Amino acid sequence: MKTEIKLVDYLASRRSIPAFQMGSPGPGQAEVEEMLRLASRVPDHGKLAPWRFIVYRGEERVRISAELKKMALAARPDMPGELIKVEETRLTRAPVVIAVVSRAAPHFKIPEWEQLMSAGAVCLNLLMAANALGYASNWLTEWYAYDERAYPLLGVEPGERIAGFVHIGTAMVPPTERPRPELSEIVTWVGEDA
Template sequence: MTSDIKLLDYLRVRRSTPALQLAEPGPSKAEIEDILRLAVRVPDHGKLAPWRFVVFRGEERVRLGETALRIALEKNPDLDLQQQEAERTRFTRAPVVIAVISTAKPHFKIPEWEQIMSAGAVCLNLIFAANASGFAANWLTEWLAFDPAFLAEIDVDAAEKVAGFIHIGSTTFPPVERPRPELADVVTWVGDV
């Protein structure tokens, strides 16, 4: 395989865009389908496809925000107006939100951990595919990914987990670099280098 300079250049500058900086236009249904086709091209030991997608667009995002607010108020009735608005708009920050659901389950040969990691790879590929399609994206989980009442609202069963909510849209904000780890802090070399 020869090196792909364009891909290397992209990886050197790849950034997530904060969800609050995402706006219309979002991808069309056809563009979303293309993004999803690219996203599933991940390592998947045993070809189990241990994940699935729920795509939220349009007014459904408003309904989800109202649901998030209702559940948040049940947990904490003292939320101030700003906190309530943050819950209400949680799914309208971007034109499209794709839930990646890990469907990992016991298998005689393939550990659940490998299946979960495959779902994580899908999340990152969604971001890569959205970026390659001209959109900005962000991978979030937030408290809703772990809340049984909310998960029931989006038909995630008890054996499944939300690997991420991938927010996709357009942005006019330039990407901002953040500090990255020094290799010396995260790499152990074994053998001749």
Template sequence: MTVKNEAVVDFLKTRRSTPVLQLGEPGPGRAELEEMLTIASRVPDHGKLAPWRFIVYAGAARAEVGEALAEITLEGDAEASPERLKLERERLTRAPLVIGVVSRAAIHPKIPEWEQIMSAGAACYNLVAAANALGYGATWLSEWYAFDERAFAALGVEPGERVVGFVHIGTRKEAPFERVRPELGDVVTWRGDI
């Protein structure tokens, strides 16, 4: 006999990302963050490899990364506008806290690399859900610097790692708007009768 947890079902049916510009202070404290990261780590992980890790960007470290992103932008475009450079400087300061989720997927004799990458994606999602469950707004973003190896040193990403995304966490300044969700008929293929 199954037992339905109505509170969890309702949470999952209404969970919503919060746009990064709608996230403000306060962010989570250390204990709440550690709880979020513990929850984020509870994902399917074939072989118990933990093929991902988290990089926490807090306080002044966020602005330091932003300065590096602005410098990389200038290297690629010496005529970058002041507005563009401001945007790059503020990439990780738009929310009180940002967590990078990094895939450490590697060739393994039994566990496909693809499964390891999906485990990292699940960790990203669990982190967003954990932040929401603890009352914070969160959004999972991957922007140009997630894919540009010139930014990896400033971000703390090691050689051979790949960025899965950046989870921005803070207090919602306003209720997030609901977006259109796909119709099940458009995304589900039924094979067999239930």
């Protein structure tokens, strides 16, 4: 039975679970579709939807991970064995991996920067949607998010970029807290309290 949590309490304790600490069960198709509906409810100046999703499931994750390993070894043939094992599991760490693909492009009215930020907001909403449905999630990029040679393998079209890969599954360990910045280090106040 899932427990309800107030949004402010959730935000005060939100944590990502490392993808390699996730396992089954993962979300089914109906749950993934609900996550994607929720994730797409972000600020989107001009209503461009300058992003899209690619959902990796099942054995296809194994095949793509094997191809990514080949690409990594071609670039670095002297790769140590432990890193080879990491490459073998790129998309298999969690039961479902969703790529958020940015389609930001020049527009007569909407700056590309705003379109890119909208894709980032989609990634965060997807994390929170997965958590709201009771799953662990983690937003990663890693080398293949930036290597356009991997894009055909991943289903990314020319002119698109990867905003992130959101790994979704069941937490195998409890989340741990990490240091957070002090507000005094990241906030500048301008003006006086009204």
